Amino acid sequence: MPEQSDPLGLIRLPAPGARVVVRYLIPTGQATDALGELLSVDDETVVVDGVRGVERIPVTTIVAAKEVPPRPQRRPRSSQ
Numbered sequence: 001m002p003e004q005s006d007p008l009g010l011i012r013l014p015a016p017g018a019r020v021v022v023r024y025l026i027p028t029g030q031a032t033d034a035l036g037e038l039l040s041v042d043d044e045t046v047v048v049d050g051v052r053g054v055e056r057i058p059v060t061t062i063v064a065a066k067e068v069p070p071r072p073q074r075r076p077r078s079s080q
Contacts, residue, residue, distance in 0.1 A: 011059075014067045016040055021068050022048055024061040031063060 013020060015038075022034045034057060036050025046057045046065070 011062050011065050013038060013041055013046065013065050018067050019070055020048060020065060022046055022057055022062055023064040024057050025063060026061075035068070 018038050020038045023031050026032055034048040034050050034055045036048045039047040039049050044059055046059060046062065048055050
């Protein structure tokens with residue numbers, strides 16, 4: 001799977017379709033995470049479809065990113 005990197009070459013992301021976590025800074029200076037499917041990457045924006053919906057993250061705000069394993073399957077409830 002070809003990796004994509006930010007303009008400085010510091011952040012490595014897998015190809016779109018992978019499950020990722022992206023840590024980025026919000027305007028207050030605090031960091032937050034986007035966890036979900038990587039939809040696209042270009043020179044300016046990383047797009048992740050996660051729990052909070054589709055997030056468009058400016059590349060300049062990203063501090064870390066990596067591929068993560070698929071979401072665990074839910075176990076069926078046992079009727080006792």
